[in-house]
């Protein structure tokens with residue numbers, strides 16, 4: 001499950017302090033879209049494109065990523081090992097913050113981002129056992145290699161859901177989690193994974209859903225980051 005030692009984690013951060021944020025972001029974008037461009041990477045990390053290009057140069061030199069001219073960025077097996085192990089730490093911290101410390105669900109992603117590189121190998125294993133080998137983070141994103149990972153990643157978005165059909169909200173995408181204000185909106189509206197809903201109206205800007213006998217209006221730009229499965233599947 002976890003495949004990096006404490007020393008390796010310290011070493012990579014000494015070599016290149018933001019390497020782990022880059023590697024996890026490349027992993028996440030690739031898992032979601034099947035390819036990784038420099039612009040999408042820069043925007044996810046909220047850095048300029050030249051800064052992302054420069055970081056890519058360093059990651060290539062260090063053997064963590066590859067990119068042929070005009071091609072998608074790819075992680076090497078070494079880069080992948082770090083990305084998966086750190087993402088697992090991120091998800092476990094979110095579980096710890098939310099289910100044991102009552103830390104707000106909508107703020108846990110930011111905090112996990114800060115803490116993800118500081119968990120020891122031992123504590124990571126402990127948390128994984130403690131939480132009973134979770135398959136997803138508290139926002140519904142699958143652990144790397146978890147059962148059902150592909151299905152969750154490929155799940156349809158609520159913005160395109162059929163009308164008047166019973167649905168279950170299953171995931172708020174990583175990209176959605178990173179968007180300013182999106183998790184607070186979901187929290188305010190009670191839009192959590194596991195919630196049952198039905199789309200009953202849509203226009204150019206919004207969809208309206210019925211959830212817990214309430215009507216909620218969701219901007220399409222938010223609904224595009226929410227994934228569902230039909231109820232009963």
Ligand SMILES: [Fe+2]
Nearest residue numbers: 094137138139
């Ligand atoms: Fe999450």
